[in-house]
Amino acid sequence: MNSVSPRDTERYHLRLLLLHAPGGCSFEELKTVDNEICQTFMDAAKRRGLLCDDTEHERCIAEAVIFQMPSQLRTLFCVMLLHCNPSNPIDLWNSFKTNMADDFIRHFDAKTTEAMVFYDIETMLAEQGRSFSDFGIPIPSVFCPLQSKNINKEEELRFGQKMYETLNEAQCLAVAKILGVYHRRSATTASCFFIDGPGGTGKTCLYNTLCH
Known part of the structure; x- marks a missing residue:
């Protein structure tokens, strides 16, 4: 079975139960712990001690x-x-x-x-x-979303292009790879990039270019 992202909560915990609770022949049996049927696969995994605490x-x-x-x-x-x-x-x-x-x-x-x-x-x-x-975190009783900043997209794009033109070849490759993954993203996939380098090599410039 292929790995499942923890972000896909129920499928992830179903997989955990399938790996560590053999013998279950149905979803109901997998959710049953001490003769009690749990509401979710996550609850069943917790009760079986398959999850570490927080x-x-x-x-x-x-x-x-x-x-x-x-x-x-x-x-x-x-x-x-x-x-x-x-x-x-x-x-x-x-x-x-x-x-x-x-x-x-x-x-x-x-x-x-x-x-x-x-x-x-x-x-x-x-x-x-x-x-x-x-x-599982409930919506508060008060509705007061923060006001979004007004962003001039054209101005930000122009500024980003100016910054991109200052990048060296290695930085351009990094930008292309990161943005490529970003544009191919979906709700069920996640990627994390770690950019490392000695001080003065332009990491901040690269960050700012990506932000714009």
């Missing part, structure tokens, strides 16, 4: 809280949902949503700030074809 995820965010800005914490939380497959996203959300709202809390009440954090992260998830609902 201790490392909690430590990661708790450490980031010490030195990262709230907007960076929101990005980290989004990345964790997309790529780290936390076993209990709701608990992580409830544990750290206040920290992720520190830049809003000075100006708004608690319910509004929670909603602002929710919709900021929801926008990031939507860019990757996902939603908070995919992770």
Whole structure:
């Protein structure tokens, strides 16, 4: 059987059960643990002890809280949902949503700030074809999405082209490969590129070119 992305939650946990819980002849049997039928394959995998807990995820965010800005914490939380497959996203959300709202809390009440954090992260998830609902995190009672920045696309494209013209051959190859993967992306696939190099070799220039 081919590997399945953790982003495809139920299929991923079905595969986990098929690998580690032999003898099941139906979906219902695979969901049955201690003579009780679980609602999802994920629940069954948890009850069978096939999933690690979220201790490392909690430590990661708790450490980031010490030195990262709230907007960076929101990005980290989004990345964790997309790529780290936390076993209990709701608990992580409830544990750290206040920290992720520190830049809003000075100006708004608690319910509004929670909603602002929710919709900021929801926008990031939507860019990757996902939603908070995919992770069982409920929509807040207050609706207040953050206002999008007005972006002059033509101006940004012109600026990006000017930056692209300054790249060397190796940087151009990197841009072509990354953008090629980006344009071929789908809701069920994900790619991550790590760009490394000594200081002064133009990594920031490459990042900025890709952003534009």
